[in-house]
Amino acid sequence: MAGKIRLEDRECPLSSALGYVGEWWTLLILHDAFDGYTRFDQFQANLGVSSSILTSRLKTLTSQGLLERRRYQTRPDRYEYVLTDLGRSLRPVVVALAAWGNSRLDPSERSMILVDRNTGVEADPVIVDRSTGRPLDDSDFVFAAGPAASETMRRRYEHIPTRAVPHQHHPDGSSEA
Template sequence: MSRTDLTKFDCSVAQTLDQIGEWWTLLILRDAFHGIKRFDDFQTQLEISPTVLSARLQSLTRNGILEKRKSRTDGRAFEYVLTRKGLDLYPVLLSLMAWGDKYAPNGDGPRMELLDKKNMRPILPVGVRSDDGRVLTAKDVIVKPASGSDDRMTSLINYRKKA
């Protein structure tokens, strides 16, 4: 089955999924956030085929999420390092992790504890907050078309008003 080309959708979610929507891609990013940089280490940790791993790393590099660099310790090897664009995906992964702990638990509790490096205290969960700090749900937010909305996006935004 061929993959649908999401670039035709002028939508932030579709554009993000076009770059990171493959499930192996998110696991590679998870491992990169934990410090894995080398092809062999990704492959060992994920038990992924070299062909699939190579394709996903090439896509992440092409999209500017990872940068492929010569290893400082072994001039023949390469490392994959998160770029600023890649680092900006951290809240996305934390949200997925929290959702998984809540809706797909292993029965023993959270799989990881995230601590602030500065004071070693647990970090607050990722969430949508108002400008005064209140946690908001989807029911608390009004969506309006903005300057970059095309007709399809405006129709989607206005769909809720019709229902």
């Protein structure tokens, strides 16, 4: 199937991100890791996933650099899976997906909500532009071809004017203009 992917899909950051987290179990494992789970048996018991699927997904997450495999016991060897900086940088994405899922439900039907750890007050997550503070769900924000775009990608977005400002990206997901 990989041979059928168009060039513009391979260079698309959304396609790239889905390459990391596009599988159902992958996002659920990451969610558990954000909640503090680190051990195979914890993930398996909480998710009810088969050991073969969990083994496969954990190998993928470690090879992609989202989790680090660390030995916590010898005789027999036992390992835990700890979030890396790259893995932790995905937390806002998972929070946004959960918020989107909850937005479709009546508040009384929500089985999981995001709250402030200190006050217990429910949060209402939004994604905003760091420079202006404006919510990115505003239709004024659109995708455009970036500096590394192929000719195909440039044609796709040729109607969108750009004044790209280079950002310095950090492993924790923050950036500087």
